[in-house]
Amino acid sequence: MQLRYSFRLYPDTGQLRALAKAFGCARVVFNDAVRAREDARKAKQPFPTAGQLSRRLITEAKRTPERSWLGEVSAVVLQQSLRDAETAYRNFFASLKGTRKGARIGPPRCKSRKDARQSIRFTANARWSITRSGRLNLPKIGAVKVQWSRTLPSTPTSVTVIKDAAGRFFASFVIDTDPAADQARMPETDRTIGIDLGLTHFAVLSDGTKIDSPRFLRRAEKKLKKAQQELSRKQKGSRNRAKARLKVARAHAKVTDARREFHHQLSTKLISENQGIAVEELSVAGLARTRLAKSVHDAGWASFISMLEYKAQRYGRTLVTIGRFTPTSRTCSTCGVVDGPKPLNVRKWTCAACGVVHDRDVNAAINVKTAAGLAVTACGAQVRPGRVPAQCDEAGSHGFPSKDCVA
Ligand SMILES: [Zn+2]
DSSP states (O other): OEEEEEEEEEOOHHHHHHHHHHHHHHHHHHHHHHHHHHHHHHTTOOOOOHHHHHIIIIIIGGGSTTTGGGGGSOHHHHHHHHHHHHHHHHHHHHHHHTOSOSSOOOOOOOOOTTOSOEEEEEOGGGOOEEOTTSOEEETTTEEEEEEOSSOOSSOOSEEEEEEOTTSOEEEEEEEEOOHHHHHHHSOOOOOEEEEEOOSSSSEEETTSOEEOOOHHHHHHHHHHHHHHHHHHHSOTTOHHHHHHHHHHHHHHHHHHHHHHHHHHHHHHHHHHHOSEEEEEOOOHHHHTTSTTHHHHHHHTHHHHHHHHHHHHHHTTOEEEEEOTTSOTTTBOTTTOOBOSOOOTTOOEEEOTTTOOEEEHHHHHHHHHHHHTTOSOBTTBOOOOOOOOOSSOOOOOOTTOOSOOOOO
16 A cells, blocks of 8 residues: 655755756646647647657757756656646546546646645656655755654655645655554454544544544634634735735645644544444535535545545554435434434434433444444454545645645
């Protein structure tokens, strides 16, 4: 299984200049590829192949006065940029044909230097390395200072350098996980749990635990709100507005980071303590149209669930998702009788059949666990195979590359 590990980078002045140049060159090659494709389409000619584009837009272009500066950056960065353009077209055509899942996507567009997020990728053959003193040595850029927030479990196969909307730099390493080491880290257990993702709490567990978002996240959210209010009061086009916008971008990045950290902590804890985990399937797209929209997006349930998914796969746990139409909030978890509808403001209710008083969310969490077939039976924990993703996918935090899940 492949995972991404991201770390903050602190380039010095010279490295900043070299990185800006590399981002710029990668962008130019990408845009030249988009234009070459577009020209071929207009002239009703076949699309140039990847090999032809590489020759024309990189090798030959370097010899022309207009593009000679392409020689000042790593050739791998340029090649990878071409590949990104190819992938973008492949996804676009797959989307047209309907063979690609998800929302329709448009044709690739030219990138701008004003884009909030810039990135370049170095593959294994790009001669990048991690120096003995722990710096990231990049070809034609130099040895950049890294803030190692955790240790890499193995040698990375590639690294992407990203500049985000808040002007921060990150290195995102691709790592192949080691199944034996993972198993040693999280031995099997016979415990199982059901999770109800609530609105008053971030999550409620079938054992009665209620989990709120941590204070560091709430504080970051408060700061973001304040920054957004300040921005809205600034005059359009003013220099103060530009400053306020950067402040919002920074506050936003802090919230995203804090939320991701919280999701990582909680998902790792749940996966480590339980062999089987049950959650309700979420239709974020469906909910987003309702009044609950804001809290759904803010709570970032989908990204939390995707973390549970890849961690379950990584550590040999079972994650079961139950259908949304199971009446988890109005079924009595004690006697199984389905009671009347329970509007969102009902926090506690008494079962008419057996008289047990239920906390709405805990009762729902127990029902999630039961519906998933995870209830502990006489013979011990009963687990059934769940839905597992093929690979952890770009969950897009940071305004980050997709595959960015840090274990
Ligand atoms: Zn009952």
